[in-house]
Amino acid sequence: MGENLNPTISVIMPVYNCIDYIQEAVDSILNQTFCDFELIIIDDNSSDGTVDLIKKFNDPRIKLTLKTVNSGITNSLNYGLKIAKGKYIARMDGDDISFPDRFERQLQFMNLNPKVVLCGGGYISINHKKEFIPSQDHAELLFELTYYCPIAHPTVFIRKNILSQNKIEYDAKYEPAEDFRMWTILSRYGEIANIKEPLIQYRIHSNQTSITRAFQQKIISNIIAIEHVKYLSNNHEYFTNFIVKKIETQDDFKKYILVEEEIKKQFIASGFNLNEQSFLKRKKIYLQNAFSDSHYNITRLNREKIILLINNFNNIGIYFILRYFLKCLIGYESKE
Numbered sequence: 630m631g632e633n634l635n636p637t638i639s640v641i642m643p644v645y646n647c648i649d650y651i652q653e654a655v656d657s658i659l660n661q662t663f664c665d666f667e668l669i670i671i672d673d674n675s676s677d678g679t680v681d682l683i684k685k686f687n688d689p690r691i692k693l694t695l696k697t698v699n700s701g702i703t704n705s706l707n708y709g710l711k712i713a714k715g716k717y718i719a720r721m722d723g724d725d726i727s728f729p730d731r732f733e734r735q736l737q738f739m740n741l742n743p744k745v746v747l748c749g750g751g752y753i754s755i756n757h758k759k760e761f762i763p764s765q766d767h768a769e770l771l772f773e774l775t776y777y778c779p780i781a782h783p784t785v786f787i788r789k790n791i792l793s794q795n796k797i798e799y800d801a802k803y804e805p806a807e808d809f810r811m812w813t814i815l816s817r818y819g820e821i822a823n824i825k826e827p828l829i830q831y832r833i834h835s836n837q838t839s840i841t842r843a844f845q846q847k848i849i850s851n852i853i854a855i856e857h858v859k860y861l862s863n864n865h866e867y868f869t870n871f872i873v874k875k876i877e878t879q880d881d882f883k884k885y886i887l888v889e890e891e892i893k894k895q896f897i898a899s900g901f902n903l904n905e906q907s908f909l910k911r912k913k914i915y916l917q918n919a920f921s922d923s924h925y926n927i928t929r930l931n932r933e934k935i936i937l938l939i940n941n942f943n944n945i946g947i948y949f950i951l952r953y954f955l956k957c958l959i960g961y962e963s964k965e
Contacts, residue, residue: 633690638666638732639715639789643705644683644723645673650832651682657726659688663733667692669713670723671705674698679723703801710798718787725783726755726830735786738824746791746819747812749780750828760827764910767820768901774816775858776911778809778850784828791818805842806849813857844923862895876919878933879940885915909944916945925956 640658644651658668671694672680683693694708710718717739721727735748742748745767753760763779764770773779785808791797795818803810815821876882889908896903919937922929938950955961 633665633667634714636665636667636690636715637736638663638717638719638786639709639713640666640668640719640721641706641709641713642668642670642721642723643673643702643709644670644675644679645699645702646675646677646679647723648675648677648679648682650724651679653726654721654723655683655686655691657729658721659686659690660729661727661732662730663736664690666690666719666732667714668721669709670694671709672696673700673702673705701801701804703799703804703807706799706807710792713789716789718785718789718792720783720785721829722783724832725752726832728828728830731828732786734824734826734828738822739786739788742820742822744820745822746788747780747815747821748786748824749822750784750824751826752781752784752829752831753827755830755832757833761831762825763823764907765823765825767822768903769907770821770823771816771861772896772901772903772907773910774809774813774854775861776854777914778806778812780808780812780821780823781829781831782808783831784823787815788819791815803849803853805846806853809850810853813853813860816857817860847921862899876915876937879936881919882916882937882941913944913946916941917949920945920949920953923962925953925959925961927957927960929957930954 642654642658647654655668655670658666668688668690669692670683672683674696680693680695683691692712694712696705717736719732719735731750735750738748739745749763751760751762761781763781764773770779797811797814797818799807800810801807812821876885889912893903893908916937920929920934938945938953942950
């Protein structure tokens with residue numbers, strides 16, 4: 630079987646020191662029910678034997694690039710976009726597992742929905758056996774992009790021509806939230822969507838970016854959200870108010886509710902048909918942000934925080950509250 634010069638899908642998989650997981654990740658791609666693809670693997674100068682394991686695969690669809698210098702994921706992703714020959718770009722990480730019919734389902738979805746430029750999907754956490762069910766509607770996803778990233782990077786499926794025609798690529802200035810930035814840009818050129826059902830098994834471990842650079846990712850995400858809001862709305866002060874301001878007291882929360890009412894009016898007036906669940910999700914995330922930081926100690930268990938917890942117990946969730954108390958008691962510090 631020779632090289633396919635015009636594959637339907639180009640799968641871009643940047644890898645770095647993931648020898649413990651790479652076998653399952655690559656197998657899950659090679660065993661897809663839709664097999665007309667190229668698998669572009671860009672190794673970011675691994676030192677743990679990842680490359681040796683990849684070289685053991687005997688499949689002409691694998692295109693392995695070895696970087697001599699570790700230059701980061703954005704560099705790897707953009708190189709993958711540059712050399713990709715497929716009509717569609719699919720993303721995959723070296724520590725996750727795609728379900729066998731993932732590509733078949735996403736390709737079918739894109740064929741049925743020509744206005745969609747980006748399609749993500751649900752996933753199941755390998756560690757916790759918990760299923761993540763994302764929002765699917767374009768309007769809801771546009772709204773969610775005003776405060777967090779609702780599309781899981783390793784699930785995405787993108788029309789390559791949209792990227793090429795508009796010179797869209799990942800922007801290193803927005804690392805480690807370069808994917809979030811990409812989705813906000815793509816949303817300006819067509820509809821974005823998620824498939825409700827899980828497409829991958831997502832692995833959580835201590836070395837992944839969302840954990841090792843969590844605090845920095847949060848700061849950059851705020852910047853991206855504000856830029857997205859300014860693009861969507863002339864009256865963006867309503868939106869940006871609580872992106873940068875944390876809810877610290879019950880009075881803050883009361884002001885936040887008033888701002889939320891203005892946001893609802895603006896989105897409805899703009900023709901976006903949102904359900905109440907979208908606003909409830911936003912409220913939960915903002916409340917949880919009130920108790921999130923890079924440094925925790927016992928002084929964070931002050932009277933105002935306790936009142937806020939009690940009054941919003943149903944919105945925040947018992948699991949999050951217990952974790953917050955534990956972090957304060959042990960003086961937890963997150964990695965930046």
